[in-house]
Structure formats: C-alpha cells, structure tokens
Amino acid sequence: MSNKLLQRIKQAAMEAVEESSPMGIAYGVVTKISPLEINVEQRMNIGGDMLIPTSNVIDKVIEIKIGNGSRETMIIYNGLSIGEKVLLLRENGGQKYIVLDRLVSG
Numbered sequence: 001m002s003n004k005l006l007q008r009i010k011q012a013a014m015e016a017v018e019e020s021s022p023m024g025i026a027y028g029v030v031t032k033i034s035p036l037e038i039n040v041e042q043r044m045n046i047g048g049d050m051l052i053p054t055s056n057v058i059d060k061v062i063e064i065k066i067g068n069g070s071r072e073t074m075i076i077y078n079g080l081s082i083g084e085k086v087l088l089l090r091e092n093g094g095q096k097y098i099v100l101d102r103l104v105s106g
Helices: 003-020
Strands: 023-032 037-040 044-047 051-053 060-065 071-076 085-091 097-102
Touching: 023 044, 037 085, 037 097
Parallel strands: 051 097
Antiparallel strands: 023 037, 023 085, 037 044, 060 071, 085 097
16 A cells, blocks of 8 residues: 555544544633623634523522521522633534633633
C-alpha cells in the first residue's frame, strides 16, 4: 500500500470516529444575557435555540415550608452573568449546546 493511500485511510477513519461521537465537551464565556449568548472556545458566538440551559444556570422560583407549616415562595437568583465561564455539552454536529454549569476558579 502506498504511503499516500495509507494516510487517506487513516484520515477517513479519524473523521468517521469524530462524526460518530454523539457529544463533546466545550467551554464558553457569557457575552450577553438577554437573550443569552455565549462565545464558544473563542471561535464563535452562539445563542437562541442553539443553547439549552440546565437548572444550574437559571433563576428559579421554589416553595419552602416554614416552621408553622405555612409555605413561602422564594426566588433563587442563579442566572448567568456576562463574563462568566461555562461548561457546555455539544450535541453531535454542533447544532445545539447544553449549558451544564458555570466554572469557578479557586
């Protein structure tokens, strides 16, 4: 087998493996809040229907029970802020990104 043909076969195999991977990890930085926009790995900005936020990165309304048995409604402000770094899960083909969580340094 020629070296050139072998290289082409290797390249085709690598591409097939990459395409069959259903998901991949990516990192991003929040560039806009409303509507949410994230710069992915300093290459492109994505937003709208391409982003699927999890409950880890949105504000939530919860109901709690207090000592006397009554219930109180509370808001947990957990939405993202501009400049925050986030962990993303890229769906196959890069059409949608699940915003898993914010990244913290420390």
